Amino acid sequence: MTGTTSSPASERLASLIGESVDLRHAADVIEWDERVYMPPGGAPVDGEMSATLRRLAHEKFTSSAVGDALETAGAALAGADPDTDEARTVTVTRRDFDKATRVPSDFVAEQARVVSAAQHAWGEARAASNFAAFKPHLERIIELKRQYVTFFPAADHPYDVLLDDYEPGMKTADVKAVFDTLRTRQVDLVRRVAERPQVNDGFLRVPYDEKALIDFSVEVISAFGFDFARGRQDKSIHPFCTSFGSDDVRITTRFVETYPLSLLFGTMHETGHALYEQGVGPRYQRTMLEGGASLGVHESQSRLWENIVGRSRPFWEHFFPRLQQRFPSQLSKVTLEQFYRGINRVERSQVRVEADEATYNLHVMLRVELEIALVEGRIEASDLEEAWDSRMREYLGVTPSNSAKGVLQDIHWSAGLFGYFATYTLGNVIAAQLARAFRAQHSSLDEDMRRGDFSALLSWLRSNLHQHGRKFEPRELVARITGGTIDPEPYLEYLEEKYLAVYA
């Protein structure tokens, strides 16, 4: 069926896993449909459908048949090269299988109930800006997270277990080390920038035509290399990327009339994810090696295309005249330099999803620190709002105007997603490492971008990163490409050089 199988045991495993992957993808198709085209009345039935598919996918994946096939396939490979596709398929499937079977189904059901109620309560609490109304739900979720950790072998740090769900093999110590380096220098950079005169981006706060903006974004992502024969773009309320294997990868976008950057950079961001998915080796289709290595590595791709490429001056040297042509009334009197500075405006804001490249990590950092403290038991839910607000002042120099714009702003905790936030920052950091590694081999990147040519970059990412899918864990992947560990230095240098110049 795929190039990853060879022994009969591996074939048997591939056939069982293929079925479970099909069910998961089917649920993904239905969830894409729900968010893009489904008529409103269809929601309840579609909800039941996707719940059934997810349950059956889980049942198939955690069945004793898969367990047996893993044993047999593992035994057949004993002593062989552990890095072949066949061996790695067994290793990765084994890792996922162990994780999936360690958690009792009673716990999974209870967590689903708690999260469902918590998400509802969070929505109401946020609308009323009332943290107290959400607190009991959050307390229950924290309890469950602490309990979840106990299902796994003792780790160096209990938070490792949570992190591992999104970043296989990543340790709390790694994340802390990255943040410790980032914290001082990034807080300092933002403070220095804030002291300088603000840049003007008024020309980005006027109405732009949707159709013309979408056409422009399609021109950009086609140049990036998004393959429309193996993907499509639609509209949805929240932009996302989903894939049903590397040959059908879909992104969505959102239009905000008086803020064109939302569509522009949102599209580049999702395209970064999509290019990764479209680049995964076809031999991994319907195996546990398809998809990206981790959320952080995935985010490295979206951030690389959105920020390092899409917010760079060489990129706009090529594309700004084209954008001006489409929007003469808004942009004909704006210079490239004004535009470049406008799209890189830094603001010390309260809300993460509105944060710019220079401040984003500070928002993430405070969340991850609070999560670690909660898991360690150093703080409780009742301490959260105060801890949040004091860190906001310390890192960003702002105080949330209310709970809705503070501790209640994100959906993640109500959804039970602990360990997730760190992946955003890891993505930024890895993106800069990849860009540096690429430039070391291809010094002409800026020249390429000035010509609108991204083929060398994409092809390098394809062969060094994309094609491997989930074969390697994040740290292993970074080591293979950069020869080192996950290191925030290139990112800090990139930020400092760029923003001290923008705010020169």
Added chain:
Amino acid sequence: MTGTTSSPASERLASLIGESVDLRHAADVIEWDERVYMPPGGAPVDGEMSATLRRLAHEKFTSSAVGDALETAGAALAGADPDTDEARTVTVTRRDFDKATRVPSDFVAEQARVVSAAQHAWGEARAASNFAAFKPHLERIIELKRQYVTFFPAADHPYDVLLDDYEPGMKTADVKAVFDTLRTRQVDLVRRVAERPQVNDGFLRVPYDEKALIDFSVEVISAFGFDFARGRQDKSIHPFCTSFGSDDVRITTRFVETYPLSLLFGTMHETGHALYEQGVGPRYQRTMLEGGASLGVHESQSRLWENIVGRSRPFWEHFFPRLQQRFPSQLSKVTLEQFYRGINRVERSQVRVEADEATYNLHVMLRVELEIALVEGRIEASDLEEAWDSRMREYLGVTPSNSAKGVLQDIHWSAGLFGYFATYTLGNVIAAQLARAFRAQHSSLDEDMRRGDFSALLSWLRSNLHQHGRKFEPRELVARITGGTIDPEPYLEYLEEKYLAVYA
């Protein structure tokens, strides 16, 4: 979960069946997606996904767990009213279960292989207009159909078994009786019409704007009562209707620039199907009672809205001025009478899918007669082309210009669909019976249509037909509504009155 369940045994059955329905609907969503939005590269993966879903849906439905639940639920209902929703759910599920479990899975697999090869060969044979190239495949399919019949208890006629897959409870004798009445009078009607001067429809053979035509068709189907909160309309190469339960029903349409009727009547046709699906009782969702009673009853709805309503004069008294407004250059000089006659032009053509209302049944009749003769063994595949051509001359007075426009024109036989064609004619016949029954209670139908008001008709169809889903078999349903059997008389009278006037 639904209003149809009450005893614990019925609840258990409902839960098992609900899961299998979810899987089937998921496959339906994926197949809708394939035909409407999927990027071309996604085809192979989507194909595997939907094959897995169909296989699992079948496995779930035919499992011993369902067999046991049917036994228990049936026993719990012994002696109770057999017509309650609960009892009928068990009866219909039992009927489907028995049919699905009688056919050995080896046979199903073999048939799938044969059909797959046959469809490919049919496509090539049709392109080359070479029946001989398709004949060996057809022979194998005929063998399989004869074998299929042997898996079931002896019926009055072997063709009954095939018919029953599309028209539960319908007998070959019923179909023959309908066709015997239709044949003479409809052949005669078409001959009389052909002797009169042809009507002019030149104004329908010029370019029409797609957007304006779609807007108009949306106006029409909104007036019919299509609920866009529980459905949607998209474009596809071949128009179709699909539903994932009554709250998510989707139709597609096709635009042919120089033949606006294709989009107009195609949309009304699919809307007829959709109104049926949207009207099925919500209590039947995720049970075997959801959906339509049979293909024939389904077709009665599409034909009723497309032909009896959509090709009527009163309908166009309301809508023609509106159409003229949208297309002044094409229609401002056309009178209502000219338009009405133009859309009801009769032509003795070779190809079924291009046939008009007056000739359609004759195309169907010859196919059904040939299928019956094949199943009886009175003819073989090698006799088919000659038998086809001679009937075409007899019924329609035309000789196919080649095999592609004759015996090879339809996909059905290559797909193993024997017993299917009759449902088109049954649909026409039942549609006319329903219209007559409705007019007997609501003499103002024409007046309603002149005002663009279809609410009384839809509401009558909802309460007499739609809401029952698959609870009653087609003959039972017709008896409940009309007090009689499936009777071609109303249809013949409708046709004769209408077409002798159009061609007066």
